[in-house]
Amino acid sequence: MLYKFSEKIYYTKHRFTYLEPSIGYVKGKNFSIMIDAGNSKEQVETFFNDLKEYNLPLPMYVILTHHHWDHSFGSIYTNLPVISSSKTSDYLSEMAKWNWDEYSLSERIANNIDTKYSVDILKKVYPNINDINIKIPDIKKYGDFSMNLGDLVVYFYSNDNSHSDDSLLIYIKSEKLLFLGDSHSKSYKTIPLSFDKTKLYNYINFIKDINFDYAIPGHGNIMTKHDLVSYLENEYSKI
Numbered sequence: 001m002l003y004k005f006s007e008k009i010y011y012t013k014h015r016f017t018y019l020e021p022s023i024g025y026v027k028g029k030n031f032s033i034m035i036d037a038g039n040s041k042e043q044v045e046t047f048f049n050d051l052k053e054y055n056l057p058l059p060m061y062v063i064l065t066h067h068h069w070d071h072s073f074g075s076i077y078t079n080l081p082v083i084s085s086s087k088t089s090d091y092l093s094e095m096a097k098w099n100w101d102e103y104s105l106s107e108r109i110a111n112n113i114d115t116k117y118s119v120d121i122l123k124k125v126y127p128n129i130n131d132i133n134i135k136i137p138d139i140k141k142y143g144d145f146s147m148n149l150g151d152l153v154v155y156f157y158s159n160d161n162s163h164s165d166d167s168l169l170i171y172i173k174s175e176k177l178l179f180l181g182d183s184h185s186k187s188y189k190t191i192p193l194s195f196d197k198t199k200l201y202n203y204i205n206f207i208k209d210i211n212f213d214y215a216i217p218g219h220g221n222i223m224t225k226h227d228l229v230s231y232l233e234n235e236y237s238k239i
């Protein structure tokens, strides 16, 4: 199911149960882009069917917000060139070398590389773990960059935050909209999940300086800048 934010911006409904993140879509005059690849073949196929139903052109590129499986494992099924930060590409290259079997998954939980929660959902999405096929991004970008889609420019900000150090925050200035990925979320590598105080402080200041009205998170509903900043400041006050 697609939500329409504006004539140029659409995004899919996220599903907590399958850790399906929202996939973003930015329609340009010359070409369109897809933000995140989703977690599976099924999510990619549903997204492409939704685009067809809405008479929207297929995207020309996929841009990943960060390397986590739920945002990146759909890449192979898009048959599109994938763009990511250099760090995301490095993480995915590393993960492509990992063994994907019961024993290795349990080991990674024990070593805090992954959480039981994430692995349990991964196994639900991939009942046959051998089906996992990690695509290494075709184009890796260093630092910030932008893409001109013809009638609008998309800005990509490289960001090191509590959740992951390889994030891209994706800003569409003309629509005053920011795609967050999971950049506003806690780290899952700590028990309990937590924010890093310095990183959160820097993150709040970073997004405060961006002129946006709405933010679309990977998992959750669209929110106003005010609500997002209030939430993060409240979290900061608890540390």
Ligand SMILES: [Zn+2]
Residues within 6 Å of the ligand: 066, 068, 163, 164, 182
């Ligand atoms: Zn994530």
